[in-house]
Amino acid sequence: MKLTEELNTLIEGFRESPSSRAPLRAELDLGSGYHIVRIESIPDYEPILEEVSLGVGDVVNNLRCSLDHLAWQYACAHAQGIPAKPKDVYFVLCNAVTGQQHKTPGIFATAAWGRMHEYQPCRGINGRPDGWTGPYIHQLDLLTELSNSDKHRMLVHVELQPNQFETIPTRIGLPPWVRRNESGDFDFLPDRVGDPDPGAERLDFSHSSHRMESGEEVVRILAPLWGQQAEIENIGSAVPYFALPEGRPVVPTLQRISEFVEMLTDDLQRNCP
Template identity: 65%
Template sequence: MDFRSDVRFPGLRRAIEQCAELNSHIEGFRSDPNGRATLRADLDVDSGYHILRIDQIPDYRHAIEEVSLGLGDIVNNLRCSLDHLAWQYACAHAKGTPRKPRDVYFITCNAAGGQQHKAPGFLAPQVWGRMHAYQPCQGVNGRPDSWSGPYIHQLDLLTDLSNSDKHHMLAHIELHANQFTTIATRADSPPWFERTESGVKLLPERVNDPDPGSDHLDFSHASGLAEVGAEVARIRAPLWTGHPVIARVGTATPLFALPEGRPVVETIQRLSEFVQTIMDDLQQYCP
């Protein structure tokens, strides 16, 4: 991420640095073969599909703890950065220390249609007007949530994570269907690939040809859980015919996620960008 860091808000600068550190930690763990779950395949006679299930799983407790601690630090630095921003403008409005300093923080406005949007008295109207443009009451406002699960505004998510960090472990681990590898499922290549002396050549004109030797994947029963016995996917694989059980058919790579499947690093980067945007905007229009 290419952020401009303001020395007046070291918490934001530190949060951005911690995002990079957390990403390196997670990717290091994910690339370690010892951190992957092993899979087995059992033939479902009625459907002809082999069901992939988690057979053995590493002990993820330490990894989850480390990611949760790092994530909590980032969330609280982001939250504090917004509160420091509100304090700075509250002091400017009061021309000194605000009359009720404990009441000064970055307000969240969730007023619904027809309800009053109450402006905080410790901020100048111009400043609150700019802050208010980024509030959950304004709706999506060009900042959609692209992750799984129901939509949640960035400020609401940041507040929820900050509150949860005081009482819960923030991160957990899921094993998603697109994060696994298996032994070969077919003996040949699709008709749109041609093997040559130098390798494999793509034949675009044949991409719509029938592929009788193809495998078929079904993710509709996948649980996403990182536990022994959890289903990862179902595969109808020509090369596996005649093998009712394949003991070590592949591995699954862990995905560190927040509740509702939101990926940790991408989500926290999105929140960092949101906080940075607010600070840049306030400093540009309300110096």
């Protein structure tokens, strides 16, 4: 968990730095009236991408090794010494689906494998809490995927996406639920949140490429304040977002796997000491 925390500090520190931001420009689409916001240029992200990728690899390898060490511990206990085939000892995964036979590795005692099997991908969530919001993938399958990627590609694949951006003002006036008071500050009026807002801008993300690259579209904005200006330079900037394959967020993904491995390890040591 400490390595994950250090990785999070690295990522958030980079994201907060002004030098990490990519400038944006806007071009008017006459057909729709929307301004198409694109990335003008990007900084040199290669050093930070390599550093984050190496950090992810360290976390993934530590987690995978901890499971293999756990397997070795229980294999030695079952063999009452060094197992006959030491190279065949590793943390076994069972991905059996309905109608298939589940794995029963002979290197572990029945009770130990029974506890391990409760946490296998074939068992799914198995009644355990899991607040994962993306497309479901079992934690052990995800760990294996990342571990294999790190072994075969040298570095875990990490990409950048422009998930956060800021622009120059886009609207005329304040929304109905915001009011400037006598001191010049703004008051929030929750009872007016549902009121019509004729001066609001409209955002369209349906054409976004979700890639942090020069020329890529970030969003389309129907901005009352921008009018019919054909092109607007330096309208704002995009903040990079670090993602694993399929857009999975780096740190929450690693935390999810780490918590699962810790839960599995604690259960085994408690029930099969």
